[in-house]
Amino acid sequence: MNFQNRKQLIVQTVDERGSVDVRELAELLQTSEMTVRRDLVQLAASGLLYRTRGGAMKVSLATDQFRFANKTAVNADRKDYICQLAAQDVQEGDILFMDCGSTVFRLCPFIRNKRITVITNSLPVVAELMSSDVTVNLVGGEVDKERQAVHGLMAEEHIARYRANRAFIGVDGISLQHGLSANSEKEASTATAMARQTEKVYLLCDSSKLETDKYLYFAPLSLFDVLITDTEAKPDVVAAYRKAGIRLIN
Structure with a gap:
């Protein structure tokens, strides 16, 4: 060619x-x-x-790499498919952590009619769920205007005061060799703080991020319990993840 x-x-x-x-x-x-x-x-x-x-x-x-609306629009169909699968595990009365990931945000329409509690550092998630049946707990701390999220030490201390049934977190990259990676230390620290305080961690990750390594390695694969991705994931990659003992849903 x-x-x-x-x-x-x-x-x-x-x-x-x-x-x-x-x-x-x-x-x-x-x-x-x-x-x-x-x-x-x-x-x-x-x-x-x-x-x-x-x-x-x-x-x-x-030109505006971290503007939330742009990130949300990338691979939108894949993200919606992932979130439909994720929403199936959410039960009435659940307490959820939701981080500020663009895929996690797209979970909102699929859970808004459930009587649950969501603890989140994402301002768009709060705005989306304010008029729903969901009780919203906004993490306190310093607001990242571009990312439209709350980060920092106070945010992590806030998260540490709560326990949740499930945590839904995003990631910028994941690989069998290196684990989870991110483009930002802020988002990585929030994700790990939520993972520590929950019974079950769901990693919502579109297939373009599988076997991809980003700027910052922040956690091993053991951080999460379930990986939910889309049907575009390559069969050999899916097989390798399952062989490694990862519960992968797609």
Whole structure:
């Protein structure tokens, strides 16, 4: 495949997914990772995408990388599918932790008619559930305006005062070799604080994040009990995770 054809497919894939890593593109294009990296450099120089550590993302997301609305819109169908599966485990009377992940946010429409309590550091989750049957407990602390979430020491102390039946958390990357990784220390510390205070931890993770390593490694795979992903997950990856003893639902 020549550069022009690779260019068209790379730009199309980045536009559809929001972000993609070198390994995924190499498999898609049936070429080497070195060739993909060289292509990404040229495309970034032309302003067609933004280079990231290990891949690329849409320019519109890169210019405001952490704006919540943008993250929520990436792979929206996959996220909704994941959240429909997750909502099936939520029982009347449950107490839930929900972190500020963009996938976790999309759980709201599927639980809003349940008489449950949600403890969250996410302002969008609070706004979405305020007019629902759900009792909302907003974690206190310093507000991250771009992320629309509450983080910091006070937030972690708030979380430590409560116990929950289930925690729903997101992640930026997960791999069998390295465990869970994130783009931010703030979000990583919130996720681990919630995991410590709950009976069962659900990791909501769209398939594009499987076998992906991000900036900060923050927890082993043992942090969560259930991994929920979508039907786009590669069969060999799903098989490897299950062989490793992970309960994976898709």
